Amino acid sequence: MQFFRQTFESFRFAWQALRSNLLRTTLSLLGVTVGIFAIIAVFTLVDSLERNIKDSLSFIGDKVIYIQKWPWVFSNDFPWWRYFQRPVPTYNEYRFLSEKLENAQAVVAMDFKGRVTVKFANNSMACLIQGTTLDYNKISEVPIEQGRYFTQQEIDVSRNVAIIGADVAENLFPGQSPIGATFKINGLNFVVIGVQKRKGESILNVGGNPDIKCLISFGAFAKMFHSGKPDIDIAIKGFDTDEGLGELESEVRGLLRTRRGLRPLQEDNFAINRPEALAKAIGGIFVVLTLAGWVIGGFSILIGGFGIANIMFVSVKERTNIIGIQKSLGAKNYFILFQFLFEAVLLSLVGGLAGIFLVYLLSFMNLGSLDLQLSAGNILLGLGVSSVIGILSGIIPAFTASRLDPVIAIRAK
Template structure:
């Protein structure tokens, strides 16, 4: 359950991308104590000119994009969709962020550069405005302007949080977005983002290069602090992972009590089994059975009993994976299965060790005489 919850929460932040470095005014983490929030607020937002400047000069980035978003209402005839996440993007946006086009196609470079009125819709918007037939090639209105649908995004489903979803997304060229909305400090602020390579661990090289280029572009003196924040998409996921590390420890402690009770239960069963089979143990030893044979016999029984319990637990969890829990999706990973069976094996061996040793050390004559 802990792993499932962590995975679902992290997937809710998938819109931030992977190996992505964003240019923002505010850092994802808290800034230095001597740098109050109002100084962050006074920082200038990123601009299209800075995007072009970085695109022409960045060497450690696989791709770079600039985007802006706003909530708006889409209309088609008498139908409308409120709260659509309208996003203005450039051609390389698909190289930085995941844009899973299920039907139709992505924008062409000509459509982006010419700011054509074309759009790619999310699954919810397409279902609401085009309930019958395909939306490809049909028109809708955004702030009174006609746009032609050229693509549809894959359905993403609900997340655990009220975060941007591809199902509510409506992508249009960045230039077309700029014609409808004012962008700048007192308007909608665009976001510049660059995707680093897998070989650049921690995006150190990309971060240093972007810092130097942006400082030069903004004319900052060596003694001046940065007027921007470079935020890594992995920061939030790492913070979530740190929280779940603590939760996992708490879960392990709670689970440890269950394991302890189960271990004593198996040990008690094995003690009873040894007492009830004392005569049989004596007969086996009188016929030449070695101590290790008796020992392994009871160890195998206790281990097998514990593994049956572990398999029963795994089957119960597997059954829960088919039960809908809203936006929470329960899953079983190979690591969970291996851990469960491995732990069951170890607990079975430890629980049966003392009863098995007692059985192996019995004197055959006394054991046969026992009623």
């Protein structure tokens, strides 16, 4: 009980010492404030970017592979000449894979056409038109807010029906429900059967922003836009394990090589792309940003730590006489140690809290599609780093104070 009482007294002495030297205290914590602000701001930015990008990637599916002409390569030395002469995936190859694949949950053919004018009455806007087969909602999120998804019959007979994005519904059908309404895509009549939930802006609109998209059947899309040789994408949903996805990739490669008549020593004339590659490339950027935050914040915290240590040595020098009196009245060494250590930690924590508060204010800034959110984990990280800096900065001055001889300390001036 006495230990806790003396510990509390140590904390009270530390608080009084900080209050009595307010200007010195403020100047001492500036370094820690700047350091914690730099680290937590970068961490918050990285977390927000990662959340935004993952939200974007959710629209191209999880455990999905894409069969395309061009590989997803994230480097400056992209050998485009190797892929230029490759044949494009075809609808017949889609049908072949959908019939032959054993390790796939869904096989989808899709194609896109950007900036196509859609009209209803006197309203019009430019949209992204996507033609797709029935299982598209199995490989990618299609959150329906009003209406419904496609039926098998609508896809089979290429019926002119559409699922529109939130912006399309708002611009073409203001103040009314679009479900069942007939509008024009490229001059042809289409009936609205569904409206997707609003996604909002994002940094990566992979696969196109669904808010300005019109989903239609692949057959209806082909009638309008496939006058020449179509270049389609084939998306294949695997089972929810890495092993299953690896088996699927091997099966797809074997079937397509056989279909295209490739000899054993010939390289693939198609690309098998996975969203994980994009996520991995972006993850490398996050690592660099995080490291930069630690380096920038680390220098500031180092300066702040030396500042706190210097102030603590000054405090010990100023209060040497008081330390001698406390010891002569029976104060234990740990009481003196905790008194100065608490002062250093408290000083550092106040600086850390100030830095975290600045990041919190930063989260209210309008950064367009980027929504900054200060997480509890980053707050705890900031407080933890501040505490460690306070302990490291104050341990030597506190230990020095606790080892003073009471007689010599009382005589000190």
